[in-house]
Amino acid sequence: MSLRFDLVDLQLFIAVAETRSITNGAQRLHLALASASERIKGLEQALGVVLLVRGRRGVELTPAGESLLDHARIVIHNVETLRGDLLAFARGVKATVRFLANTSGLSEYLPKTLAAFLGQHPHISIDVEERESGDIAHAILTGAADLGLAAEHALPDNIERIPFSEDRLVLVTARGDELAGRRQVDFSEVVERDFVGLITSSALHAHVTGHAARLGARLRFRARMNNFDAIGEMVAAGIGVAVMPEVAAKRCARAMKINVVRIRDPWANRRLAICARSFKALPRPAKQLADHLRAAAP
Numbered sequence: 001m002s003l004r005f006d007l008v009d010l011q012l013f014i015a016v017a018e019t020r021s022i023t024n025g026a027q028r029l030h031l032a033l034a035s036a037s038e039r040i041k042g043l044e045q046a047l048g049v050v051l052l053v054r055g056r057r058g059v060e061l062t063p064a065g066e067s068l069l070d071h072a073r074i075v076i077h078n079v080e081t082l083r084g085d086l087l088a089f090a091r092g093v094k095a096t097v098r099f100l101a102n103t104s105g106l107s108e109y110l111p112k113t114l115a116a117f118l119g120q121h122p123h124i125s126i127d128v129e130e131r132e133s134g135d136i137a138h139a140i141l142t143g144a145a146d147l148g149l150a151a152e153h154a155l156p157d158n159i160e161r162i163p164f165s166e167d168r169l170v171l172v173t174a175r176g177d178e179l180a181g182r183r184q185v186d187f188s189e190v191v192e193r194d195f196v197g198l199i200t201s202s203a204l205h206a207h208v209t210g211h212a213a214r215l216g217a218r219l220r221f222r223a224r225m226n227n228f229d230a231i232g233e234m235v236a237a238g239i240g241v242a243v244m245p246e247v248a249a250k251r252c253a254r255a256m257k258i259n260v261v262r263i264r265d266p267w268a269n270r271r272l273a274i275c276a277r278s279f280k281a282l283p284r285p286a287k288q289l290a291d292h293l294r295a296a297a298p
Contacts (some may be wrong), residue, residue, distance in 0.1 A: 022037055047064070051064055076143075137156060147282070149293070151271070162273060163273055163297070168245070171263055173241050173258065195222065204243075
C-alpha cells in the first residue's frame with residue numbers, strides 16, 4: 001500500500017467529518033470543491049478503503065472513516081504541539097499543557113499542586129478545563145488533551161493511568177436532619193428530597209443527576225452554587241441535602257453545622273487517576289507535570 005497523502009488531506013478529512021459535508025469542509029480549509037473532492041478520493045485510494053458514504057444530505061463516515069478520524073486528530077494535534085513547542089523555544093515564551101479534570105479533582109486537589117508546579121517551571125503554562133470523566137477519556141484518546149485527572153472506572157483499557165487518590169462521594173445534611181445520624185444511605189432514599197448542588201455546567205452535577213435519572217428520578221434543586229463552601233452553608237441552613245466529594249465535605253464540616261453520610265451505591269466510591277494515551281509519548285512539559293502529580297498524590 002502506498003500511503004501518499006499530506007497534512008492538508010488529513011485536515012480536510014477532519015473538517016468534512018465534523019461538518020458532514022465535503023462542500024463545508026472545503027470552505028473551512030479555503031479549498032475549491034473540485035480540489036477537495038480529488039483530495040478525498042486520493043486519500044481513499046491511498047488507504048485502499050472507502051471512508052465516506054455520499055448521500056443527498058451530505059456524507060456519513062464508514063467504520064474505516066471513523067478510525068481514520070481518530071488517528072487524523074491525533075496526528076494533527078501532535079503536529080500542532082510540535083509547532084507550538086518549537087515556536088515557544090524560538091520566541092522564548094512558555095510551552096502549554098492541556099489538562100482536563102473532574103469537579104472534585106479541580107476544586108480540591110489541583111489548585112495547590114498546580115501552583116507548586118508552575119512555581120517550579122516558569123516556562124510552562126497549563127490550560128485546565130473541567131469535564132466529566134467519560135469526556136476526559138474521549139479527549140485523551142482523540143488527542144484533544146495531553147493529561148487528565150478522572151475517575152478510574154470511566155477510563156477504557158487503552159488509556160494509561162497512574163493512581164492518584166480516593167474520590168468518594170457522600171451525602172451532606174444539616175445536623176438536625178433526620179438522616180444526620182445515619183452512617184450510610186442508599187441514594188434511592190434521598191432522590192425525592194430538596195437538593196443544593198453545583199451549577200448545571202459542572203461535571204459533578206451531570207454525574208449525580210445522571211445516576212438519579214437511572215433511578216427514574218429528577219432531582220429537585222432549591223439552589224445551585226458555584227463552589228462546595230457555598231453549598232455547605234446552604235445545607236447547614238436546612239435548604240436541602242447535597243452530594244459532594246468526601247474531602248470537600250469533611251473540610252466544610254470543620255467550620256459548618258453539617259453531617260457527612262456515606263452513599264452505599266457503587267458509583268459513589270470512586271478513585272481518581274492521572275491519565276494519558278501514552279505517558280512515554282507525552283511532550284516533555286506534560287511528562288514533567290505527570291511526574292509532579294504522581295509525587296503529589298495524597
